[in-house]
Amino acid sequence: MRDGLGKYLLREGKMREMGKKTALILWAASVVAGCGNFKLPPRTVFTAAEKEVPKADIVIPAKAGATERYAAEELKYHLDRIVGRGFSIVTEDTFDPSGKPYHFFVGATESAKKAGLREKPFELEERRVKTEGNGLYLLGGDRDCGRMGDGWSGACHGTLYAVYDFLTKSCGVTWIWPGEKGEVIPKRPDLAFGMIDRGGVEPIGMRLFYGARLEAPKDGFIGFRNPKAREKYYKDVAKFLIRHRLGSRRKLPGGHSFGKYWERFGKTHPEFFNLLPNGKREPLKGDDSGAAVTMCVSEPGLWKQIAEDWREKRGNLGGREPYLVCCENDSPGMCTCAKCRALDAPSDRFAACDFWNGSGRDPLTCGNRFWRLCDVRWGQLGCDRTKPTPPDVSDRYAYFYNQVLAEARTVDPGTRVIGYGYSNYAEGPKHVKISPGVTIEYVPRTYFPYHEDDSALIRREWDAWRKAGADEMFFRPNYMLAGANFPMDFGRNATADLAYLAANGLAGCRFDSLQGAWANQTIQHYALLRCLSEPTLGYDAALEEVCSAFGPAAGAAREYFTFIADFSGSVTYDRYLEVGWANRLNSWYPAGGHNRFANVVAELYPDSFFVKGAALLDAAERAAAGDAEALARVRFLKEGLEDARLTRKARIAHKAMLADTSSAAKKAAFDAAFKTLLDYRAEIEPDGVADYDVHARNEEYGMGWPHQKAGNIRELTE
Numbered sequence: 001m002r003d004g005l006g007k008y009l010l011r012e013g014k015m016r017e018m019g020k021k022t023a024l025i026l027w028a029a030s031v032v033a034g035c036g037n038f039k040l041p042p043r044t045v046f047t048a049a050e051k052e053v054p055k056a057d058i059v060i061p062a063k064a065g066a067t068e069r070y071a072a073e074e075l076k077y078h079l080d081r082i083v084g085r086g087f088s089i090v091t092e093d094t095f096d097p098s099g100k101p102y103h104f105f106v107g108a109t110e111s112a113k114k115a116g117l118r119e120k121p122f123e124l125e126e127r128r129v130k131t132e133g134n135g136l137y138l139l140g141g142d143r144d145c146g147r148m149g150d151g152w153s154g155a156c157h158g159t160l161y162a163v164y165d166f167l168t169k170s171c172g173v174t175w176i177w178p179g180e181k182g183e184v185i186p187k188r189p190d191l192a193f194g195m196i197d198r199g200g201v202e203p204i205g206m207r208l209f210y211g212a213r214l215e216a217p218k219d220g221f222i223g224f225r226n227p228k229a230r231e232k233y234y235k236d237v238a239k240f241l242i243r244h245r246l247g248s249r250r251k252l253p254g255g256h257s258f259g260k261y262w263e264r265f266g267k268t269h270p271e272f273f274n275l276l277p278n279g280k281r282e283p284l285k286g287d288d289s290g291a292a293v294t295m296c297v298s299e300p301g302l303w304k305q306i307a308e309d310w311r312e313k314r315g316n317l318g319g320r321e322p323y324l325v326c327c328e329n330d331s332p333g334m335c336t337c338a339k340c341r342a343l344d345a346p347s348d349r350f351a352a353c354d355f356w357n358g359s360g361r362d363p364l365t366c367g368n369r370f371w372r373l374c375d376v377r378w379g380q381l382g383c384d385r386t387k388p389t390p391p392d393v394s395d396r397y398a399y400f401y402n403q404v405l406a407e408a409r410t411v412d413p414g415t416r417v418i419g420y421g422y423s424n425y426a427e428g429p430k431h432v433k434i435s436p437g438v439t440i441e442y443v444p445r446t447y448f449p450y451h452e453d454d455s456a457l458i459r460r461e462w463d464a465w466r467k468a469g470a471d472e473m474f475f476r477p478n479y480m481l482a483g484a485n486f487p488m489d490f491g492r493n494a495t496a497d498l499a500y501l502a503a504n505g506l507a508g509c510r511f512d513s514l515q516g517a518w519a520n521q522t523i524q525h526y527a528l529l530r531c532l533s534e535p536t537l538g539y540d541a542a543l544e545e546v547c548s549a550f551g552p553a554a555g556a557a558r559e560y561f562t563f564i565a566d567f568s569g570s571v572t573y574d575r576y577l578e579v580g581w582a583n584r585l586n587s588w589y590p591a592g593g594h595n596r597f598a599n600v601v602a603e604l605y606p607d608s609f610f611v612k613g614a615a616l617l618d619a620a621e622r623a624a625a626g627d628a629e630a631l632a633r634v635r636f637l638k639e640g641l642e643d644a645r646l647t648r649k650a651r652i653a654h655k656a657m658l659a660d661t662s663s664a665a666k667k668a669a670f671d672a673a674f675k676t677l678l679d680y681r682a683e684i685e686p687d688g689v690a691d692y693d694v695h696a697r698n699e700e701y702g703m704g705w706p707h708q709k710a711g712n713i714r715e716l717t718e
Contacts, residue, residue: 043194043195044192044193044194045131045193045194045195046102046131046134046135046136046192046193046194046196047101047102047191047192047193048079048083048102048104048136048191048192048193049079049082049083049085049188049189049190049191050189050190050192051189051190052083052084052085052189053085054079054083054085054086054087054088054100055100055101055102056087056100056101056102056103056104056136057087057088057089057090057095057099057100057103057104058072058075058076058079058087058088058089058090058103058104058106059089059090059091059092059095059103059104059105059106059109059111060072060089060090060091060092060106060107060109061091061092061107061108061109061110062091062092062093062094064091064107065107065142065144066144067107067142067144067155067156067157067158067159067160068106068107068108068142068159070157070160071106071107071138071157071159071160071162071163072089072106072107072163073089074160074163074164074167074243075087075104075106075138075163075166075167076088076089078167078171078173078185079191081183081185081187082171082173082185082186082187082188082191083188083189083191084187084189092105092109092110092111101134102134102135102136103134103135103136104135104136104138105135105136105137105138105139106138106139106159106163107138107139107142107159108139108142108159109137109139111135111137112137112139115130115132115133115135115137117130117132117137117139118139121141122139122140122141122142122158123141123158123201123249124141124142124143124156124158124249125140125141125156125157125158125161125201125202125247125249126140126141126158126199126200126201127139127140127141127158127159127161127162127165127199127200127201128140128162128198128199129162129165129166129170129196129197129198129199130196130197130198130199131193131194131195131196131197136166136193136196138159138162138163138166139158139159139162140157140158140159140160140161140162140199141156141158141201142156142157142158142159142160143155143156143249155247156247156248156249157242157245157247158201160242161202161245164243164245165198165200166196169198170193170196171185171186171188171191172184172186173185173186174545174546174549175240175243175244176522176526176545176546176549176633177240177518177519177522177525177526177636177688178233178236178237178239178240178518178688179236179240179687179688181629181632181633181636181687182240182518182633184548184549202245202249202533203502203533203534203535204502204506204507204508204509204532204533204535205248205249205250205507205508206248206249206250206252206474206507206508206509206510207245207246207247207248207508207509207532207533208246208247208248208508208509208510208511209241209246209480209510209511209512209513209514210510210511210512210513210514211512211513211514211515211516211694212237212238212241212246212514213234213237213238214234214238215231215234215235215238216230216231216233216234216235217234217693222693222696222697222700222707222708223681223691223692223693223694223695223696223697223707224685224692224693225678225681225682225685226682226685226686229685229686230685230693232686232688233685233688233691236688237514237516237688237691241529244529244530244532244533245532245533246529246532248508250321250507250508251319251320251321252320252321252323252418252474252508253317253320253323253325253418254325254327254418254441254476254510255325255327256327256328256329256330257325257326257327257328257329258293258295258328258329259289259291259329260291261273261290261293261295262283262289262290262291262293263289263290265305266282266290269301269302269305270282271296271299271301271302272295272296272299272301272302272305273293273294273295273296273335274293274294274295274296274333274334274335274336275296275335275336275337275340276334276336276364277336277355277356277358277360277362277364278360281296283366284331284334284364284365284366284369285365285366286365286366286367287366291329291330292329292330292331292366292369293329293331294328294329294331294332294333294334294335295328295329295335295400296335296337296339296340297328297333297335297340297343297396297397297399297400298335298337298339298340298342298343298396298399298400299339300403303400303403303404303406303407304407306324306326306404306407306408307404307407307408307410307411310324310408310411310412310415311411314411314412314415321416322412322414322415322416323415323416323417323418323439324404324405324408324415324416324417324418325418326400326401326404326417326418326419327418327419327420327422327441328397328419328420328422328425331366331369331370331423332369332370332373332374332390332423332424332425333393333396333397333423333424333425334355334369334373335396336355336356340393340396343395343396343399343432344391344393344395344396345392345394345395345429345430345431347391347392349388349389349390349391349392350391352387352388353373353387353388353390353391354387355372355373355390356390356391367589368589370423371590372390373390373423373424374390374423374424374426374445375389375390375445376423376445376447377445377446377447377448377573378445378446378447378478378479378481378482378593378594390424391424392424392425392426392427393424393425394421394425394426394427394428394429394430394464395429395430395431395432396425397419397420397421397425397429398429398432398433398434398438398468399432400419401417401419401434401435401438402432402434402435402438404417404419405417405435405437405438406435409437415437416437416438416439416472417437417438417439418438418439418440418441418474419438419439419440419441420440420441420442420443420476421440421441421442421443421461421465422441422442422443423443426442426443426444426445426461427461427464428461428462428463428464428465428467428468429464429465429468432468433468433469434465434468434469434470434471435469436469436471437471438470438471439470439471439472439473439474439507440465440470440472440473440474441473441474441475441476441510442461442462442465442473442474442475442476443476443477443478444457444458444461444477444478444479445457446458446477446478446479447478447479447481447482447594448479448482448483448488448490448568448571448576449490449568449569449571449572449573449576450479450482450490450493450494450568451493451569451572451573452493454493455493455496455497458497458501459497459500459501462475462500462501462504463504466504466505470505471505472505472507473501473505473506473507474506474507474508474509474510475498475501475506475508475509475510476509476510476511476512477511477512478512478594479494480511480512480513480514480515480528481512481513481515481594481595482594482597483515483517483520483521483597484515484517484597484598484601484647484695484698484699485515485517485520485598485640485643485644485647485690485695486517486520486597486598486601486605486644486647487520487521487564487567487568487605487609487613487640487641487644488517488520488521488524488564488568489521489523489524489561489564489565489568490524490565490568490569491523491524491525491526491527491528491539491542491565492527492539492565494524494527494528495527495528495531495537495538495539495542496538496539498528498531498532498535499531499535499536499538502535502536503535509532511528514691515691515694515695516690516691516694517640517690517691517695518640518688518689518690519636519637519639519640519641519643519689519690520564520640520641520643520644520690522546522561522637523539523542523543523546523561523564523565526542526545526546527539527542527543530542530545543558543561546561547561549629549630549633550620550624550630550633550634551624551627551629551630552623552624552626552627552630553620553621553623553624553627553630553631553634555623556616556619556620556623556624556634557620557633557634557637559616559619559620560613560616560617560620560637563612563613563616564613567609571604576592576600576604577590579591579592579600579603579604580592580599580600582603583599583600583602583603583655585599591702593702594698595697595698595701595702596698596702596703597698597702598647598651598698598699598702598703599651599702599703601644601647601648601651602648602651602652602655605644605648610641610644610645610648613641614638614641617634617637617638617641620634620637621634621635621638636687636689639684639687639689640689640690642680643677643680643681643684643689643690646673646676646677646680647677647699649673649676649677650670650673650674650676650677650705651703652673653666653669653670653672653673653674654670654673654674654703654705656669656670657669657670674705674706678707
């Protein structure tokens with residue numbers, strides 16, 4: 001069958017339902033009539049509502065779990081909004097099958113069992129959506145771990161994902177940012193469906209963002225003024241992330257592993273630690289606690305100690321998988337001892353680097369360790385461009401992971417080791433092969449700007465670890481730390497790279513971190529979240545989904561979002577580095593890192609950016625006139641842009657004050673600009689434009705802006 005009807009019949013499974021004879025008759029009729037592209041309208045088999053009157057109820061198991069109850073509530077909420085009338089939720093042991101002609105069966109109901117949909121257990125996070133008789137079944141593989149939605153601790157919500165599959169694919173629902181203004185729920189008085197039979201499992205096993213929370217944190221709240229608005233913000237974000245299926249069917253530990261080792265072994269086992277060019281095994285200057293000291297990874301005694309620690313931890317995993325976390329402290333690899341150096345792949349870059357060549361000319365401290373020893377761009381803007389590219393020490397770390405794995409398997413043969421591909425050991429090993437059982441968590445250099453050369457590097461380094469034998473890999477980028485509360489969009493590159501990794505062995509993602517600039521980084525956030533569940537969707541499709549939510553202003557919204565993406569792409573790394581050094585925090589530390597991004601906005605974002613952005617949104621507002629929902633969404637974007645503009649004005653006044661600390665007038669000008677910013681944020685904070693806890697904390701830490709003195713903490717805790 002080569003025509004459109006034949007493809008339609010095969011794709012939708014109608015051959016089985018109608019019988020081959022009927023299908024062939026219809027196909028032949030279409031050919032005779034010269035209608036090769038003719039498609040039959042789908043036959044209605046399930047009617048949820050007619051003329052705003054519900055024709056179906058929502059049935060959950062008699063002893064429904066947390067996921068099943070929440071899934072039913074989410075289904076009811078959206079159906080009520082679509083149709084305009086209330087649907088009812090009933091338990092299976094009390095519902096009357098004759099009360100409604102149709103039924104949504106949510107979760108592991110007995111009805112689903114009778115329909116043959118529970119013949120074998122579901123995989124975790126697997127979902128199934130199927131019409132059968134007068135029922136529409138929504139169920140899947142669940143694992144409840146406490147509070148509903150707590151995907152961050154390994155809960156799995158297959159049934160809930162079945163509901164979201166149905167709402168998005170069959171009802172046209174999308175969620176473009178947190179809160180009601182971001183809920184795109186098409187209104188339909190009549191709601192009916194043809195045959196549905198689809199399923200699947202989340203393609204990426206772990207989809208986590210550091211900074212994602214189920215509720216407002218108890219500390220660190222310096223950016224919100226209204227406690228109710230703050231509480232609502234965190235609840236809205238948690239719901240939004242759950243709807244985008246943020247979570248994990250894997251229960252894996254992670255993070256830097258040896259932060260307490262100097263305290264434990266600094267005096268008794270100095271051989272565990274890096275030998276610095278000064279001939280001493282010690283932390284760098286400025287690292288008083290030793291939390292950033294790195295290991296002498298060639299030392300057998302260290303491998304054995306890690307295995308002994310694993311012996312104690314192994315019995316207290318709290319349900320986590322048996323992964324020994326062997327991730328170096330938050331520093332580049334620094335040991336210069338002969339045994340570690342012998343493990344490194346030969347490279348001329350060692351002789352060209354003052355830290356490694358023995359010249360003693362590199363004044364390395366804890367504060368400048370990253371940008372002097374590796375080309376990372378998150379947090380500290382990257383390496384010193386006046387010097388050659390620092391060398392890579394991936395081979396020594398691949399060897400280290402192999403040796404720790406061997407020791408740990410004497411404790412538990414089922415152990416796996418997880419180690420970083422990070423900082424100056426991100427390139428991947430050149431000679432050492434990775435043992436089966438070693439998982440690599442890859443941390444790319446990428447931050448902002450994020451261009452094609454960054455994408456090429458991510459793929460090259462990822463492939464190098466895979467080629468060396470890594471049979472499981474996780475992705476832990478830092479690029480979401482960029483941008484503060486300013487307009488930014490590098491989503492095209494980020495989603496393309498995610499698709500590449502997903503097709504090449506990606507097991508999971510941990511993103512650092514969720515900054516929550518929803519109004520100013522709308523497309524970047526949405527596209528990435530969408531592609532975590534559908535890696536091949538692509539940036540353009542995600543962009544169109546968001547733009548369609550603006551109704552008559554879709555074209556104007558697209559022009560605004562494209563303006564932000566074009567601006568983001570126009571910033572070169574050299575320009576960003578120039579601006580960072582022009583706003584340096586001291587003689588050796590540039591501005592612009594993730595908690596110091598606002599230091600560079602005065603130069604990075606010119607006045608013309610805000611003039612043009614405002615004009616584009618004014619045009620969108622005019623186009624949206626008469627459509628209340630579209631108009632509210634345009635105004636949400638306008639609030640974000642104005643927040644960024646006022647932040648920039650405060651930074652300009654702040655720079656002027658710092659340049660002339662004796663001027664009372666300049667201090668008064670900053671105080672006034674800062675107050676204007678805080679008052680505006682207080683005015684718009686109920687709309688959920690941004691996570692003002694995060695941005696205020698970074699502004700206070702990175703620039704010394706007096707948020708705590710502004711009274712927000714006092715007002716929240718009274």
